[in-house]
Amino acid sequence: MPKEITFTAARLVRDVPAAEIRIDDALIAVSSLMASVVTARRDTDGVPATRGHATIQRLVKAQMALVDVSGDILRVHGDLVDIGRETGGYDLHECPATAEGDATPLASAA
Template sequence: MSDTISLAAARLQQQVPAAEARIDDAIIAASSLMTSVVTARRDTPGVPAVKAQSTIHRIARLQTVLVGASGDALRIHGELADIARETGGLDLHECPAIAGAGDAAMAATS
């Protein structure tokens, strides 16, 4: 494997999981925000429930978008692992979940 491929693989092996973790952090933050907004709406006397409804709806949409982004990140991870396997840029021991899936797929085609 060339040094260029090794460097790219090493960089991606750090960046992809980091991106996945940051998306998870954003999902957690949005969920915490939702809890705080709904709790504040419920617990604030004299404020009609309708006042925060649009905000709650926007947070729910935000959560949906983030969950979609999380799924996309996981698909990206799988696609990059496939590319690495094809180019010899991945030591299968470094990505056990992907390596196991690849082994099962290879066994099915044999």
């Protein structure tokens, strides 16, 4: 296998899971923000429920966008695995569980 394919494959093995993790992190952050906004609206005296409704709708829209992005990246991941099998002759049974580097596995985050 040519070196450029080996380097490209190694970069993808690192970058695809890293993107998946970052999207999940963004979804968690938006979800936490949603909880904070709803809690603040509920716990602040004198604020009518209608006051924060548009903000909450925007957060829901952002969450759904991230869920859509996550699904697209998962499909890209599957496509790249198929391309790797076809082009590189890889016999891939599993993708890396997590990206190397600054990613923190969920088990250690709890």
